[in-house]
Every structure is written in C-alpha cells, then in structure tokens.
Amino acid sequence: MAIAIQPARPADAADIDHVLTTCFPRPAEAKLVRQLAIDGELVLVLIARDEATNAVQGLVAISRMDVAIGGDPAPAVALAPLAVLPDHRGGGVAEALVTAAIDHMRRAGALLMFVLGEPGFYQRFGFTTDAAQGFDSPYAGPFFMALELQGGLPCGPRGVAHHAEAFAALAQGA
Ligand SMILES: CC(C)(COP(=O)(O)OP(=O)(O)OC[C@H]1O[C@@H](n2cnc3c(N)ncnc32)[C@H](O)[C@@H]1OP(=O)(O)O)[C@@H](O)C(=O)NCCC(=O)NCCS
Structure with a gap:
C-alpha cells in the first residue's frame, strides 16, 4: 500500500x-x-496517508530550537513527536516520515536536527549521540541524538541546545 506524505494543512487539525x-x-x-503551533514554534508537521483511501496513518512534528555553536546561533530543529496509528505499524510509515522530515529540513537549510528517542531506531537515519555531544540540554544523555543536515558544522564550542518552551510541560508529564 503506497503512502503519501504531505505537510499538514489547517483542515488536518482533527487528524493530528x-x-x-x-x-x-x-x-x-x-x-x-x-502549544507549539500557538507559540509559533512549529516548523513543519508531515502527515502520512494511505494514497488510495486518504486515511491518516501517522505524523511527525518539527519545531524550532535555540542552538548555539561558537557563540553564534545555529539553525536547528527538534523532531518530535513521531506517531503511527497501531493498525499501520511495522510497515515503514515512521521510517518514511522521518526520511521526509530530514529531506524537508535539509532543503530548508537547517544545520542540525535533534531527537530524543531509541538509538536503535534513529541511528538508521544517521542520528548519533556524538553529534549531540557537548550541547547544553536537559535531555543530554544516551537518548539525545543529532543529525548534521548540511554535512558539517561551524567550528567552536557547543553551546545551548534548547527545545521550544512547550516541551517543558511534556517533561513534567502534563
Ligand atoms: C515508534 C513508532 C512511530 C514506529 O512506527 P512504525 O511505522 O511501526 O515504524 P516503522 O515500520 O517505520 O519501523 C521501522 C523500524 O523501526 C523499528 N522500531 C520501531 N519502533 C522502535 C523503537 N521504539 N525502538 C527501536 N526500533 C523501533 C521497527 O522494528 C522497524 O525495524 P525494521 O525496519 O528493522 O523491521 C510507532 O510504534 C508509534 O507510534 N509508537 C507510539 C508513539 C511513540 O512511541 N513514538 C516515538 C516516540 S516520539
């Protein structure tokens, strides 16, 4: 079954x-x-649909981050959440969504994409803990990974890698 992946439109709010x-x-x-949408921090939501029926299967959201390298701001985004409806799991929908999100953000000129997730899943796209190393984040640790989207980063010490403010409520389990 073919999957169609498209940026979300206002009419997709209920499906999201x-x-x-x-x-x-x-x-x-x-x-x-x-909250990310209200705060203006949502960069992109991609929706996966069954190409034949148009039924929603899953989505991935990308939000703006505040990241610094060598004292200068670096355009960076966070990939989260990623979700696929139970009936559609195990068929590569999540993989297609992450691949499409990386492609979009690479073309948009972002330097870095961060994720907080299972290394076993995200390493296949090139995310590594090494690329996230040294950044100042409350999520720093074995599940905090990054992907360099443009094939290199500016020199200089890693500074902050702050998620949008709305993530604080998620960490508190709200
Ligand atoms: C995690 C989730 C998005 C995966 O969706 P999916 O469409 O079934 O994933 P895919 O079919 O693209 O999976 C691709 C591969 O990732 C693997 N995988 C899936 N979830 C994984 C996980 N949590 N850890 C490690 N590997 C995982 C699959 O086994 C599959 O491996 P394979 O290609 O070697 O067989 C889906 O299970 C889900 O929505 N879960 C609930 C929400 C969630 O936990 N989201 C992630 C955190 S934000």
Missing part, C-alpha cells in the same frame, strides 16, 4: 489530534503540538 491521542497514553503529546 486523533493520531496523537491514540498513539500516546496521555494527552501531553497532543497538547505539545497544539
């Missing part, structure tokens, strides 16, 4: 809510995406 409230055991992820 449906995917997030179904895929996560608490409402925090749905609230996160809404």
Whole structure:
C-alpha cells in the first residue's frame, strides 16, 4: 500500500489530534503540538496517508530550537513527536516520515536536527549521540541524538541546545 506524505494543512487539525491521542497514553503529546503551533514554534508537521483511501496513518512534528555553536546561533530543529496509528505499524510509515522530515529540513537549510528517542531506531537515519555531544540540554544523555543536515558544522564550542518552551510541560508529564 503506497503512502503519501504531505505537510499538514489547517483542515488536518482533527487528524493530528486523533493520531496523537491514540498513539500516546496521555494527552501531553497532543497538547505539545497544539502549544507549539500557538507559540509559533512549529516548523513543519508531515502527515502520512494511505494514497488510495486518504486515511491518516501517522505524523511527525518539527519545531524550532535555540542552538548555539561558537557563540553564534545555529539553525536547528527538534523532531518530535513521531506517531503511527497501531493498525499501520511495522510497515515503514515512521521510517518514511522521518526520511521526509530530514529531506524537508535539509532543503530548508537547517544545520542540525535533534531527537530524543531509541538509538536503535534513529541511528538508521544517521542520528548519533556524538553529534549531540557537548550541547547544553536537559535531555543530554544516551537518548539525545543529532543529525548534521548540511554535512558539517561551524567550528567552536557547543553551546545551548534548547527545545521550544512547550516541551517543558511534556517533561513534567502534563
Ligand atoms: C515508534 C513508532 C512511530 C514506529 O512506527 P512504525 O511505522 O511501526 O515504524 P516503522 O515500520 O517505520 O519501523 C521501522 C523500524 O523501526 C523499528 N522500531 C520501531 N519502533 C522502535 C523503537 N521504539 N525502538 C527501536 N526500533 C523501533 C521497527 O522494528 C522497524 O525495524 P525494521 O525496519 O528493522 O523491521 C510507532 O510504534 C508509534 O507510534 N509508537 C507510539 C508513539 C511513540 O512511541 N513514538 C516515538 C516516540 S516520539
């Protein structure tokens, strides 16, 4: 079954809510995406649909981060959340969404994409803990990974790698 991946439009709001409230055991992820949109921090939401039926299968959200390298701001984004409806899992939908998100953000000129997730899943796209090393983040650790989108980074010490403010509520389990 072919998957169509498209940037979300305003008419997709109910599908976005449906995917997030179904895929996560608490409402925090749905609230996160809404708050990111309200705060103007949401860069992109990609929606995966069945090409034949147009039924929603999953989504990935990309938000702006505050990142510094060598004392200068570096254009960087966070990939989160990623969600695929239970009936559509195991068929490569998540992989297609992450690949499309990387492609979009590379073309948009972002330097870095950060994720907080399972290394076993994200390493296949090139995310490494090494690339996230040295950045100042409350999420720093074995699950905090980054991907260099333009094949290199400016020289200089790593500074902050702050997620948008809406993520703070997620960390508190809201
Ligand atoms: C995680 C999730 C997005 C995966 O969706 P999916 O469409 O089934 O994933 P894919 O079919 O593209 O999986 C690709 C591969 O990743 C693997 N994978 C999936 N979830 C994984 C995880 N949590 N850890 C490690 N590997 C994982 C799959 O086994 C598959 O491996 P394979 O290609 O070697 O067989 C989906 O299970 C989901 O929505 N879960 C609930 C929400 C969630 O936990 N989101 C992630 C954190 S934001």
